[in-house]
Amino acid sequence: MKRSPAFLKIVPALGLALAAAMLGGCAQPARQLPLDVAASHHWSGRMALQVQDAQQQSFSAGFELQGQPESGTLLVFNPLGSIMARLQWTRGGATLQQGDQITQSDSLPELITRMTGSDIPIAALFDWLQGKNTAVTGWQTDLSRISDGRLRADRISPPPEASLRIVLDQDAR
Numbered sequence: 001m002k003r004s005p006a007f008l009k010i011v012p013a014l015g016l017a018l019a020a021a022m023l024g025g026c027a028q029p030a031r032q033l034p035l036d037v038a039a040s041h042h043w044s045g046r047m048a049l050q051v052q053d054a055q056q057q058s059f060s061a062g063f064e065l066q067g068q069p070e071s072g073t074l075l076v077f078n079p080l081g082s083i084m085a086r087l088q089w090t091r092g093g094a095t096l097q098q099g100d101q102i103t104q105s106d107s108l109p110e111l112i113t114r115m116t117g118s119d120i121p122i123a124a125l126f127d128w129l130q131g132k133n134t135a136v137t138g139w140q141t142d143l144s145r146i147s148d149g150r151l152r153a154d155r156i157s158p159p160p161e162a163s164l165r166i167v168l169d170q171d172a173r
Helices: 005-026 108-116 122-129
Strands: 041-051 058-068 071-077 083-090 093-098 101-105 139-142 150-155 162-168
Touching: 041 122, 058 122, 083 108, 093 108, 101 108, 108 122, 122 139, 122 150
Parallel strands: none
Antiparallel strands: 041 058, 041 162, 058 071, 071 083, 083 093, 093 101, 139 150, 150 162
């Protein structure tokens, strides 16, 4: 089958466009949260949470966390970089937005569980990300690789057991 010269010029351009699109899908999303000096802390990277319940729930996503235990914002991204969930909290309460659905609560742990499938101790998480091994009843942490941007925390009790793994972006450390 003989190809026309115009077709031969289009094929490399289509291949290049396809490769660029595929690489774009693997890229981390650009910072979504404005840098707020008053917020104190900012981290971004990937998190994975596995819950050992009857459904064997697992949750894996990109994230951006800014603030402090008393007030902050957690964005959760799908693999293409779109925001799946936005969790904001203050001392007065918390708001979870997932698409068009907005849920408000006085309980930050309730909304974290709704979003991830498991409670995560947010105050301790801020300490863990700073390399402080804050003890939380029922949790065991491994901060031995925090200087490499890696954190592991396992909830042993109460059931169901859960395992949280975080890998921080290079510029977020």
